[in-house]
Amino acid sequence: MSYQVLARKWRPRTFEDMVGQEHVLQALVHALEHQRLHHAYLFTGTRGVGKTTIGRLLARCLNCETGITANPCGECGSCKEILDGRFVDLIEIDAASRTGVDDMRELTDNVQYSPSRGRYKVYLIDEVHMLTNQSFNAFLKTLEEPPEHVKFLLATTDPQKLPVTVLSRCLQFNLKRMTPEHIVGHLQKVLAEEQIPFEDPALWLLARAADGSMRDALSLTDQAIAFGNQKLAASDVSTMLGTIDKQDIERIVDALVERDGPGLLAEINRISDFAPDYDVILADLLSLFHRVTMEQVVPGSADNAMGDAAQAQALARKLSAEDAQLFYQTALMGRKDLAITPDARMGFEMTLLRMLAFRPGADRRAPPAVSSSGNESAGRTERAEPEPEPARAPSVAQQAPQPEPKPVVPEASASAAPQPALQPEPVPPQVMDDAPPWDPEPNEPGFATAPQEPVPAAVAEEPVTAVIEPEPMPDEAQQAEPEPQSVTEHTNESPNIELAPPVSEDGFVWERDYRSLDINGMPGNLASYSAMKRDGDTVVLTLEEGHARLLNERHEEKILAALRLRFGDATQLKVEEGEPGLHTPAAFEERQRVARLKAAVESIRKDPLVQNIVERFEGRVVEESIRPIETGRR
Incomplete structure (x- = not known):
């Protein structure tokens, strides 16, 4: 005997065998018991949820030789013929292939004839939304007032495409998508009967991949049985589907919770060997963080739709509400980025790294420092003019320990050497917001780490930038001499700010x-x-x-x-x-900022090089452009 696929072998034979459509079955059973039968039924829902199956069961209920009943005997000739697909008065029509108006006219012509074998002539029209407008028009009158011996059972996955004139003539039932719990429960029953060993995580993977369709779940199970050599292991199903199992999701989330950057990258590298669908992984993470938030807001509300209710409840206790929201929103944006990122793994990796880098309370560090070799300095861009340096420039350089000034394009910036500073009060190090959250090794090359001791509070030894504009010049002067502008990066000193903050016994301010x-x-x-x-x-x-x-x-x-x-x-x-x-930290830091700016302006004004440029080119310092460069952010 040839093998029969699970989706056909386990098609429900009675209403009791149906899974997950209780709201529809209850209405039909009551209608059959009280003989309150409509002449046209419309069943809607996604693929594989039981629309055609319910139609065939209803045909058996109407034509069972024991009478109209919600529990057909299954033994009479009508029941057996319907089960075998050879009942002459059950006419199944695929509207996707018979869409023409001539096909519909043939149907309406045959409607008038009495049933040959059963009590009712039942027309089961699948994918009815595929009919043309002309076909619908030819069908409307018959659909509204069919002969008493005719029942119409319509099925569609897209009811929005049906004319309202058709919808108004039918009794409509919307079949729900199957929940993962329903699918897993049914698969456990089927596999137990088929004597196929299985692992529960494998069934949850199949249930999620089926996306609400019981038929798809059974078809995937057939494929997984063949792939796993007559057994269902989570690793085999994961490989077959191109996804990762629940344990992999747990390891990723644990690395995020523990702020383990190296461990997270190692896990991404490991799962990448299986060529997974990264969009599906992010979808699983979204579902998990959604249930975590539900558990945090309404304790006990986390369901087991993904087979990981225990993990969701544990995470709800470990994660803060801010972290759960950050992870959810970052994963949501990451799914959108996958469509445009050059490489799916890169987009997935960046999504998880964002969760670490921007998590509230994550440690920060400064970006890699620029090498001190060469003539380039951070924050400065120079472009020499074709004219040579004037002869008196060396004397200007002797007045300050600076390189020779070079003419530059307008609104460029340069820097000057720092000057010794007084002993100021300490302030905390600046916190960087754009660096990964894990710290480098103590002697890691190429990285500048944030200082461990507080840096000076006053503005000593902080470089500043300014823009110098030329003053308007007479036409003769403009013709005689070019209008170079220059800026300088400068270190400045400012006196300590005398405050009277409260001081604790141990000197803590x-x-x-x-x-x-x-x-x-x-x-x-x-x-x-x-x-x-x-x-x-x-x-x-x-x-x-x-x-x-x-x-x-x-x-x-x-x-x-x-x-x-x-x-x-x-x-x-x-x-x-x-x-x-x-005497609040915020007010203190604002006073320090104002003092640094004031000292920077004064330093620019007194700088000999700046004074020389202003005098020589009749320029002026744009004081609004002066900004002290924060230490540690260069």
Whole structure:
């Protein structure tokens, strides 16, 4: 006997065998039991959900020799002939191949004849939306008022294409997509009957690949049985489908949660050997982070649609709400990028690296430093004019330890050597927002790491840039001499800023030393707008009302953890609403910024080279263009 595929062998023979369409079956069973039968039924839904199967079952219910019943006997001649596909009064029409108006006229002509074998003549028209407008017009009158011995059963995957005149003449039932739980449950039953050994993760992979279609799930199962040599292993199914299994997803997510950049790249490199569909992997991650968020917002709501409810619940406890949202949005944008990225793996890899690099609280580092060899310097671009340097330029260079000034194109920038500085107050290092979150090895070449000790708070030894514009010149002067402009990168000194901030017993100054606490993300931003005082073991933070409202329990826990690392485990935190005053970290940093800018402007004004350029070319310094270059960002 020839082999019969699972999708045909396990086609439901009764309403009880149907999986996942209870809302449709209940209505049909009640209609059959009370003999309230409509003359036209329309079944809609995606492929493989049971539209044609329900139509054939309904034909058996109407023509069973025991009478109209919701439970046909399956033993009478009519039932057997319908099961075998040879019942003369069940006319199945494929509208995709018989779309012409002549075919429809032939149908309407034959409708008038009484059934030859059964109680009803049943017309089962599949993909009815494929009929032409002329065919529909020829069919409308018969569809509205058919003979009493005729029932029309229409099936379509695209009901939007049907004319409203057809929809209004039918009793419509929308069949749902099969959930992964329904598919897995049915596959377990089928494989147990077929005596095929299987692994549960393999069935979940098949259920997700079927995308709501039970027929597709059974067809994929047939393929997987052949691929795995009469058994279903998750690794074999994953290889066959070009996807990765649940354990691979878990390893990727664990690397993200643990901020393990090298481990994440190693996992991506490992799964790339299987040539997976990266879009499917991102879709699985999206589904997981969606259920994680559901569990965080409404505990206990995470379903087992992907077979990983336990993992979703565990992640909901480990991840913050901000992290879950970041991962979800990044994966969502990454799926869009896959369509335009030059290489699918590259796009997938960049998506996961974004999750690490921009995760709140991730450690940052400076970008690779530019080599000091050669004549180039960061932030400076020069282009020499064809004219030679004037003869008096060397004397200008002797007044300041600078290279010889060269004429440059307008609005370019250059730099000057730094000058010694006074001993300023320390400020925290600048945090970079565009670097990967894992730190290099201590002696890793080619990388400039953020300083471990606080850098000076005042503006000493910070280079600045400025633009020098020429003053308007008479026509004769413009003809006699070109109008070169120059800019300079300059180090400047500024005096320390005398403040009177509160100082704790151990010398800790809140506004100055706040960044050393390493409070990142939203908690760090909110705390930077607060004033601090200590009352024994209690740290009291004073915040204005607007910022205090944004500070939730999770934020306070992160702030308290940082304070305990600095002041001891007995430290407690108290947040009060009020006026924080001037001694907040945010205000302190703004004062430092203003002071650096002021010192930079004064330094540019007094620079001998700048004065010489202004005097020689009758230019002026555009003070609005002066910007001190932040240390560590060059």
